[in-house]
Amino acid sequence: MEYKVRIIGDPILRKKAKKVEKIDEKFQELLNNMTNVMYKEDGVGLAAPQIGINKRFFIMDDGKKLRKIINPEIIEFLGDEVVYEEGCLSIPGVFINVKRPEGIKVKYFDENGNEIEEELHDYTARIFQHEYDHLEGVLFVDKVSTAAKAKYKGKLNELMKEGRKIAKELGEVVIE
Structure with a gap:
């Protein structure tokens, strides 16, 4: 299956994602496909809701x-x-300064089901926090002042229309 990156305005980007219950071969294949999408789109992170999957x-x-x-x-x-x-x-096309903690202590499971606990700092911590926010239904533009967003008001409104349109076409991808 080919995944398309969802755009602001798509309702799935505002949902709190649900826990992953099973890490199996099929799920690992999904992670690999997602990795390919991230690199193809020239990103440094990609959360499941961004490809229409409401999972954590x-x-x-x-x-x-x-x-x-x-x-x-x-x-x-x-x-x-x-x-x-x-x-x-x-x-796409919107870049704004965001204030976040420099470091975080995190816990998660890797693709093999191993529990990992680690401290992340600087750029790594920022990416993790940004992607984690996606799982909570939060976008980085929610974390900036109205004045900072105002510069991109027209662009954001345009993207939201496009995002809603794409959402109607694609719907939510359901994985068990």
Whole structure:
């Protein structure tokens, strides 16, 4: 199956994703397909809701390591909040400064079902937080001031119309 990246305005991007119950061969194949989509779209992360799947998993590549993250939890926020420009495959052409904690302590399962607990910092922590937000139905534009968003108001409205249209065509992809 070929997956298409959903655009802001698609209702699935605003749903809280459900827990993954089973990590099997079919699910691992989905993770590999998703990885291909992320690289094809030139992204550093891609969450399941972004391809129409309402489940708690995402992939990310900080340039050092590809991670396949299943049922993640952020246990603790670490360090100071730092501002850094973010973009999103679901909001193409929009780049805005976002304030996030510099580090996080996380727990998740990898693609083999192993539980991982680790501390992430800087760019890696930022990608994780951005993708985790997708699982909560939150987009990075929700984390910036109205004034910061105002610069992109026309573009965001345009994208939201397109996102709603695509959503009607594609619907939600259901995986068990």
